[in-house]
Amino acid sequence: xxxxxxxxxxxxxxxHVHVAKFDMWTPWVHEYMxxxxxxxxxxxxxxxxxxxxxxxxxKEGVDSAVVLAEMAPLTTGVVKNEFIAEFCSKSExxxxxxxxxxVTDLHPQKTLAKLVTDLGMxxxxxxxxxxxxxxxxxxxxxxxxxxxxxxxxxxxxxxxSVFKNARLKFGNPLYxxxxxxxxxxxxxxxxxxxxxFWYDIAFFLAKRHRNVHIDISGLPPKNLxxxxxxxxxxxxxxxxxxxxxxxxxxxxxxxxxxxxPLKTETKRKILGENALKLLKT
Ligand SMILES: [Zn+2]
Numbered sequence: 001x002x003x004x005x006x007x008x009x010x011x012x013x014x015x016h017v018h019v020a021k022f023d024m025w026t027p028w029v030h031e032y033m034x035x036x037x038x039x040x041x042x043x044x045x046x047x048x049x050x051x052x053x054x055x056x057x058x059k060e061g062v063d064s065a066v067v068l069a070e071m072a073p074l075t076t077g078v079v080k081n082e083f084i085a086e087f088c089s090k091s092e093x094x095x096x097x098x099x100x101x102x103v104t105d106l107h108p109q110k111t112l113a114k115l116v117t118d119l120g121m122x123x124x125x126x127x128x129x130x131x132x133x134x135x136x137x138x139x140x141x142x143x144x145x146x147x148x149x150x151x152x153x154x155x156x157x158x159x160x161s162v163f164k165n166a167r168l169k170f171g172n173p174l175y176x177x178x179x180x181x182x183x184x185x186x187x188x189x190x191x192x193x194x195x196x197f198w199y200d201i202a203f204f205l206a207k208r209h210r211n212v213h214i215d216i217s218g219l220p221p222k223n224l225x226x227x228x229x230x231x232x233x234x235x236x237x238x239x240x241x242x243x244x245x246x247x248x249x250x251x252x253x254x255x256x257x258x259x260x261p262l263k264t265e266t267k268r269k270i271l272g273e274n275a276l277k278l279l280k281t
Pocket of ligand 1: 016217
């Protein structure tokens with residue numbers, strides 16, 4: 001992977017970025033985004049292009065970004081894999097992650113193999129609270145086995161959501177414990193670290209299982225040590241993500257992490273090095 005520059009001597013990888021064409025998101029997602037990041041709505045169609053996002057990354061000091069597809073028609077919308085693959089083909093700094101709805105896709109493992117082979121997707125995002133499934137349902141084990149075989153990380157939305165039709169019970173990270181045990185070589189990422197109710201479970205899983213990680217997107221970085229008081233212990237497992245555009249400035253979040261009372265080395269890992277390691281596997 002090529003990253004364009006060092007910023008404050010630290011590589012910054014934003015592991016959690018959303019893009020869309022205007023009609024891909026449900027109305028309540030637009031309503032929410034307009035509230036939290038009105039700037040994007042001044043020129044939505046211009047910012048939500050590869051050039052627009054790269055320009056923003058330069059401004060915000062981000063070297064590489066994981067850009068997520070989203071197959072969640074009931075809650076947030078449908079941001080197709082083809083759109084994300086095409087979007088990310090414009091720059092090596094944009095890393096495409098696929099999304100599959102395992103509930104409606106009868107052969108998700110075949111779909112995944114195709115998305116990785118044909119479209120070059122580098123990871124998979126699943127959204128149990130948006131797609132309404134328990135992650136440890138054996139029905140989906142063939143999908144996880146395929147991801148393990150393909151050596152791609154699987155990101156699960158864990159924790160709370162404000163969006164209509166989200167079912168929070170499916171966001172409990174405890175269900176990922178079964179996957180961590182049954183697929184010891186599957187790289188599992190708990191997006192949002194079990195936000196709101198389950199920080200302790202997310203932390204425990206990351207500490208206990210070699211293959212389980214936390215992406216801190218959607219969490220105010222200044223509160224990180226409140227949510228995870230022993231964060232330093234899992235410094236190799238914590239990955240920076242912004243959840244942009246649901247935050248107005250990625251740079252502000254990066255700077256907040258740099259101000260945390262953590263070892264410099266840990267900050268360097270969180271901001272980029274841990275992500276680069278996962279993206280190489
Ligand atoms: Zn997100």
